[in-house]
Structure formats: C-alpha cells, structure tokens
Amino acid sequence: MPTTFPAPRAGVSSDTTLDGSNPRYPVTIVILHWIVAAGVLALIATGLYMVDLPKNTGQRAALFNLHKSLGIVTAGFIIALIAWRSRRRPPEFPIAMPQWERRGAAVSHALFYLLMVLVTVSGYLTSSFSKYGPKLFGVELPHWGWDDAVLRGHFADSHRLIAWAFAVLIAVHAAAAVKHLIVDRDGVFQRMLPRSRSERTAPASDR
C-alpha cells in the first residue's frame, strides 16, 4: 500500500490535489514538451545512424548537417522550456502519489534540464572543433574553436556519453509515465496532454 503524501482529505479522490482540483501543465508547455521530446528522439536516431556511415559520402555530410540543424532548432525550444520552468512551479502532484515518486520525479526532471544543456553544448563544441563547423540549414554559425582532431575527439566522446545517459533517462521517464497511465491511473500522464473539449467545458469540480 503506497504511503500517500500528505494524507488525503475525506471526500477528495486520490487523483486530485488536496483542494480537489486536477491541475495540468499549461498547454504551451505541453506543446513545448512534445516538440522537445520529438526533437531529442530524432537527434538520438540520426546521431547513432550517421556516425556509422562511410566517410566522405554525400549521405554522411547531409545527415551531419541535418543533425546539427535539428540540434540548434531543438535548442531554441529547450531554452523556452527552461525559461518557463525557471519562473513557474510545475502543477501539484495528486495526493495519492507517494513521497519517493515525488522525489524521483523532481530529481529526474532536474537531470533532464542538465542533460538537455550538456548534450547541446557538447554537440556544438564537437562541430566547433572541426573544419565543417556548426551550421543551421547551410548557414554557418559562430565557431567556438578551431580544427583540432584531438579536442574534437574528446568532445565527441563526451557528446556520445551524455547522449547515452539521456537515452537511459528517457527510457526510465517514459516507463514511469506509462506506469502512471496504465497501472496507477492517477492522471499524472494526462498532466502532459491538453484537456479534451469535454474536460474544458466541465465544471472545475468535476475534473
């Protein structure tokens, strides 16, 4: 039996907060979250695929350029997500959510923000220390370095390591989200979805 925190008030269902509401992330954050998630998954897929392609081929060059451009575009959305999160608190958890899960969510979300920044900066540095440089759909961006195979190798190793840590965190995060959806059914998954039309029109006390 999970320990609830704090103790539920009589008459308040377990998928709500203490005041009986079922708060969600604002719709702009929901949209940002799913754009960032799609961008990050596409970056992991293109990154893993492109590094195994034969060198000096058009396909490798095209995928490297796509990866860098997508990385820069995703960075813009990541900055927007961080800007929102640095000024606002996330919606309160349902009362049925045990303390260890609250801590786990807080730690893993903080780790997400850290890894999002580290993976982007390490990727940018990797391409900054190559003669090709960072590019956004063909437009050259500021080089933070020079052509240096040794430094590039170190940054590429860090970029790969951070990307793998990120992939593991995503797997745990997605598994936790699906557990909330299928096993706990406590509305935590729905916090990251927009409200349906019927939910928007129902009185707040029925949500």
Ligand code: HEM
């Ligand atoms: C792939 C990259 C992903 C990233 C970078 C990411 C990032 C995040 C972050 C940072 C938060 C916390 C927001 C905050 O309160 O500050 C969050 C919440 C959430 N994410 Fe993701 N996410 C990803 C993928 C997914 C996937 C695949 C799912 C579902 C299968 C998912 C479902 C959720 C849900 C339901 C929440 C709300 C949890 C809560 O209310 O505490 N996310 N995500």
Ligand code: HEM
């Ligand atoms: C969320 C952001 C990003 C993710 C998840 C990501 C993921 C990856 C992955 C998985 C690889 C393959 C690593 C390997 O197996 O060796 C890779 C390689 C690479 N990424 Fe990213 N990346 C991101 C952003 C960026 C950005 C912003 C840039 C540059 C502007 C960039 C430039 C590169 C380069 C140049 C490589 C090839 C490294 C090598 O030569 O081994 N990445 N990335």
